[in-house]
Amino acid sequence: MEEAQMQIADALRKLDDAFPDAARIVRNELDMGNEISGVSTDWPVPEDSLTVTMKRPFSTRYDVDAEYHEDRNPHYRGWVGKTYMFSESIVIASPY
Helix, strand or coil: CCHHHHHHHHHHHHHHHHCHHHHHHHHHHHHCCCCEEEEECCCCCCCCCEEEEECCCCCCCCCCCCEEEEECCCCCCCCCEEEEECCCCEEEEEEC
16 A cells, blocks of 8 residues: 555544544545545644545535634635634645
């Protein structure tokens, strides 16, 4: 298994264990044909972070216990897209 695939598998295990709603979003998006374009473990905070970024926009708006953001200004946080923040350090994101 190549490094990127191992990183995705590790991310899904972490989400399954601690943030099942976040895992549900990622798994549903994968089932709908979306792909993971990136996994980061050093943002938004350097310790115990996990950010999973989808390749395409989310297929639906999810009803989960998380802060939901739609950032349309590329100067705000450097991101244009939709994010679900499950904690200070767990983020699931997609572009518009």
